[in-house]
Amino acid sequence: MVVDKLYNLRMRAAQGGSHEQGGTHISGGERITRFSNIQQVAMYLLEKGLTHCKGRPDFMQIQLESIPESVTYVQPLERWANVERFVKEGDTFLKEGKTVAFQLLEIIGIPKKVIDRAVEIVSQYSSMRGAVLIDAHSGKRLDDRGEKGVRVSRLDWLGNDFEKWARYYHVSANSRIREALALAAKVNNHPATIAELCWSDDPDYTTGYVASRKMGYQRIENIKTYGDERGCRIFFVDGQKDIRSYINYLENQPVLITWEG
Ligand code: PML
Ligand code: MG
Ligand code: MG
Ligand code: MG
Known part of the structure; x- marks a missing residue:
């Protein structure tokens, strides 16, 4: 049986520079998905960060990583x-x-x-x-x-x-x-x-x-x-x-x- 790999997508957005530079946190989010759905999930996270009621971010990071460990x-x-x-x-x-x-x-x-x-x-x-x-x-x-x-x-x-x-x-x-x-x-x-x-x-x-x-x-x-x-x-x-x-x-x-x- 071929087990489809899983990927984690993680987003964080801030205003006034990145979090490390002292920017204010605007939004964050996490999803685990299969390869075929990465684009859709990334769009969801992008929209979440861009349309937040705390304001417009000027910093955003969306990180993709494959999940090597076994899932609980x-x-x-x-x-x-x-x-x-x-x-x-x-x-x-x-x-x-x-x-x-x-x-x-x-x-x-x-x-x-x-x-x-x-x-x-x-x-x-x-x-x-x-x-x-x-x-x-x-x-x-x-x-x-x-x-x-x-x-x-x-x-x-x-x-x-x-x-x-x-x-x-x-x-x-x-x-x-x-x-x-x-x-x-x-x-x-x-x-x-x-x-x-x-x-x-x-x-x-x-x-x-x-x-x-x-x-x-x-x-x-x-x-x-x-x-x-x-x-x-x-x-x-x-x-x-x-x-x-x-x-x-x-x-x-x-x-x-x-x-x-
Ligand atoms: C958040 O999204 O910032 C935290 C939500 C907490 C409450 C969620 C709920 O309505 O049960
Ligand atoms: Mg929040
Ligand atoms: Mg968060
Ligand atoms: Mg989280």
Whole structure:
């Protein structure tokens, strides 16, 4: 049997020069594809970078690489929810997104002082491309990547599994949700991850999520103020685990999300 080779396409776009020159991050994206589909995926990433609400980039890089390593197949997180449907206080739905997110993280087992410390650490940066890794017990930052953070790479859904998944759960099959779910599945598949907190750096997108193996993918509306260009991706991590191999998994291990339905 001839196994078709897989390729990873990775895009990043910035304004005011490249990221390395201090430019502001505009957009990023990742896809894994077969050779026959590279052109279509590259067009998608090009358009994503060029039409972003954060502005016009003057730097963009689209990188193609073949995937030599064996691919790990990962299931999407089991539970998908719009959290406001069931996080209640008495009869009143909680409205403040960040409060809901922090409550969920506490239910998962992250101490409040660790959550506060993590949010303080990310708020030092005006624009971040990758994730910040925080020790879930001490609140100490575990990576040394500064403003760049750790960029989760080499991940995608297998074939049209996302479309099937989205149809089943009556979720709009848009690329933002596709990419966020794939990333959350890859990140939370690793035993060192305890939970992930994310909200977008796109000023016009105010829904974020808390993801964990324990509670699945919990979407939270109004997690930030409309117009705010600061985003965050925080991974709460078991600091006892080998962090070098964890970062290697996040950055390099090819992962395809597969859903049987
Ligand atoms: C982003 O695209 O910048 C992050 C998106 C997080 C939320 C995605 C969703 O609507 O579930
Ligand atoms: Mg990105
Ligand atoms: Mg990425
Ligand atoms: Mg963004």
